[in-house]
Amino acid sequence: MSDGRDDPIRISFTLNGEPTTVEVSPSERLLDLLRYRLGLTGTKEGCAEGECGACTVYLDGLPVDSCLVPAYQVRGRLVETIESLDPEGMAHYHARGTTQCGACTPGVVMTAEWILRHRDRLETHTVRELMAGNLCRCTGYDGIIEGIEGALEDREAG
């Protein structure tokens, strides 16, 4: 007989602005819920250990590694994935020279967008420091940093 530890948990939360209700297993990761059950495949899996940032989403407005978040913990909270971002803004960011293979890109863009939105209160940190949690195995970091700094300049110029 089940001891109840694996029983599904019903949760409601806001996903990219939409009220969402699902049943999750106690061991299910937010990353798996998003990618495999809700079809939001823009969020990528890299290391699965909280090291690379490929799975970055916003939880209540803050970037988190979704591979480390149990899905049941988002009950009542706000989750945003890369699908919620303005495609025009992302195209603009890419136009500044950040071309990559793609594995790290969604996580990089999510963190970059968060920096762009909060730059005024992050002034004491460099973009390079703020991007330290997003790893890239195949492109140098200079292009990524330059792309973000360029996008910052563009936004500040209006």
Ligand code: FES
């Ligand atoms: S897959 Fe989540 S941090 Fe690497």
Ligand code: FES
């Ligand atoms: S991992 Fe390929 S561009 Fe970053």
